[in-house]
Amino acid sequence: MHSFTEENYLKTIYYLASRQTGEVSTNALAEMTATKAASVSDMLRKLADKQLIHYKKYQGVRLTEEGERVALQIIRRHRLWEVFLVEKLGFGWDAVHDIAEELEHIRSEELVTRLDTYLGCPQFDPHGDPIPTSAGQMPQTGYQKLSEINTGQRVQLMGVLEHSTEFLQHLDHLDLTLSCSVTVAESNAFDKSLLVQLESGRTVFVSHEVAKNLLVGESQ
Amino acid sequence: MHSFTEENYLKTIYYLASRQTGEVSTNALAEMTATKAASVSDMLRKLADKQLIHYKKYQGVRLTEEGERVALQIIRRHRLWEVFLVEKLGFGWDAVHDIAEELEHIRSEELVTRLDTYLGCPQFDPHGDPIPTSAGQMPQTGYQKLSEINTGQRVQLMGVLEHSTEFLQHLDHLDLTLSCSVTVAESNAFDKSLLVQLESGRTVFVSHEVAKNLLVGESQ
DNA sequence: ATAAAAATTTAGACTAGTCTAAATTTTTAG
DNA sequence: CTAAAAATTTAGACTAGTCTAAATTTTTAT
Numbered sequence: 001m002h003s004f005t006e007e008n009y010l011k012t013i014y015y016l017a018s019r020q021t022g023e024v025s026t027n028a029l030a031e032m033t034a035t036k037a038a039s040v041s042d043m044l045r046k047l048a049d050k051q052l053i054h055y056k057k058y059q060g061v062r063l064t065e066e067g068e069r070v071a072l073q074i075i076r077r078h079r080l081w082e083v084f085l086v087e088k089l090g091f092g093w094d095a096v097h098d099i100a101e102e103l104e105h106i107r108s109e110e111l112v113t114r115l116d117t118y119l120g121c122p123q124f125d126p127h128g129d130p131i132p133t134s135a136g137q138m139p140q141t142g143y144q145k146l147s148e149i150n151t152g153q154r155v156q157l158m159g160v161l162e163h164s165t166e167f168l169q170h171l172d173h174l175d176l177t178l179s180c181s182v183t184v185a186e187s188n189a190f191d192k193s194l195l196v197q198l199e200s201g202r203t204v205f206v207s208h209e210v211a212k213n214l215l216v217g218e219s220q
Numbered sequence: 221m222h223s224f225t226e227e228n229y230l231k232t233i234y235y236l237a238s239r240q241t242g243e244v245s246t247n248a249l250a251e252m253t254a255t256k257a258a259s260v261s262d263m264l265r266k267l268a269d270k271q272l273i274h275y276k277k278y279q280g281v282r283l284t285e286e287g288e289r290v291a292l293q294i295i296r297r298h299r300l301w302e303v304f305l306v307e308k309l310g311f312g313w314d315a316v317h318d319i320a321e322e323l324e325h326i327r328s329e330e331l332v333t334r335l336d337t338y339l340g341c342p343q344f345d346p347h348g349d350p351i352p353t354s355a356g357q358m359p360q361t362g363y364q365k366l367s368e369i370n371t372g373q374r375v376q377l378m379g380v381l382e383h384s385t386e387f388l389q390h391l392d393h394l395d396l397t398l399s400c401s402v403t404v405a406e407s408n409a410f411d412k413s414l415l416v417q418l419e420s421g422r423t424v425f426v427s428h429e430v431a432k433n434l435l436v437g438e439s440q
Numbered sequence: 441a442t443a444a445a446a447a448t449t450t451a452g453a454c455t456a457g458t459c460t461a462a463a464t465t466t467t468t469a470g
Numbered sequence: 471c472t473a474a475a476a477a478t479t480t481a482g483a484c485t486a487g488t489c490t491a492a493a494t495t496t497t498t499a500t
Contacts, residue, residue, distance in 0.1 A: 089331070089338055090338075091334065098328075099328050099331055102327065108322075110315075114309040114311065118308060
């Protein structure tokens with residue numbers, strides 16, 4: 001088996017690789033894992049020895065097939081536990097990340113299988129992130145960022161790209177909940193901020209920073 | 221907070237102290253935690269520095285009030301998770317110990333509170349062990365060992381003192397399930413084995429080794 | 441094209457928790 | 471009561487993961 005720490009590195013490499021092209025850099029990993037570049041270098045050598053990553057010194061890293069398999073397993077566990085925490089225990093979607101971060105490392109295949117069944121084999125977690133299949137596939141979603149939607153278009157809020165408590169509470173505050181329909185009423189050319197209309201008719205102001213982190217799909 | 225390892229030592233000290241009088245020995249701890257006496261000595265010094273145990277060299281240990289508080293918290297979590305695994309996920313009572321051993325270290329007060337509520341504030345875990353209260357009290361049960369029951373007496377199976385998969389599967393095999401009523405039909409003076417009658421009328425042979433590990437209460 | 445800046449790796453050290461082997465203390469048996 | 475046995479602690483070493491500081495490689499800007 002892999003250590004808690006190794007699992008976290010693999011998960012983080014997967015995450016960073018998914019939002020860019022090419023190899024993941026040592027510095028990016030250091031920042032995400034809140035460690036120093038020197039520590040990351042050490043760990044990359046270890047992961048490469050175990051054939052979990054492709055690594056050439058100074059050239060960044062990329063997961064091997066096995067590394068990706070492990071990463072997706074951890075992400076699957078994380079997202080299933082988040083569903084449990086929100087759906088069954090009644091936690092808010094802004095309060096589950098850190099707890100799931102611990103639960104994802106519990107070592108039991110059987111536990112994951114039973115949890116999945118118990119939750120009704122959910123496809124998405126409480127933040128709209130797709131849950132990797134037990135076979136190790138990451139379901140693809142064709143969502144766009146709200147920041148890329150034209151004025152006048154009506155879309156449905158399907159996910160978020162930022163999972164911090166602060167961001168999610170801000171969305172709660174704006175009444176922007178997952179699967180709600182919104183229409184882009186106005187777009188401000190200067191700061192790219194948006195005015196969006198909710199189903200209730202109420203309009204809310206959405207900064208570009210926020211809009212960049214909202215994923216939307218075709219309405220209904 | 222306390223480390224995973226510290227929590228395990230405190231839990232183990234509590235466990236050993238509860239089945240004996242006086243201080244817990246270094247060797248006993250080494251055996252229970254599957255480490256060596258030298259490692260235990262090191263850790264005891266650390267726990268004593270943190271005021272979690274009373275420790276005089278060569279004289280064994282005893283939990284401080286704070287140490288007992290922490291131990292009971294871990295035991296509470298362990299037992300609540302066991303209820304979850306059996307009641308909600310459908311695990312057998314013989315398969316949950318090791319998983320709960322990991323889940324008990326998840327750090328979130330809120331999680332424990334919500335889990336407890338979700339499970340209906342259970343008083344006992346799937347093995348009949350009482351669940352410590354959120355206030356840190358271990359409920360007392362007046363159970364006796366089946367090995368101490370007189371011939372002819374009818375009692376109800378309330379708990380087990382041994383939690384290994386093998387032992388629990390043996391009980392399943394004998395049809396001895398928690399809360400079933402049994403009557404001690406015969407007691408063998410030579411090896412202290414018992415013949416007990418189940419509600420179905422069927423009688424099963426129970427060795428002294430097994431009877432010592434079964435807790436029973438007044439019938440019905 | 442090359443020097444400065446930025447990124448990365450190496451070297452050496454630290455902590456938590458473990459180990460073996462040796463030293464010390466306590467217990468026990470005669 | 472004392473010598474041997476048993477239990478415990480100390481000493482010194484190891485691993486995983488981290489750190490700082492220094493060295494090296496790559497990138498960038500002129």
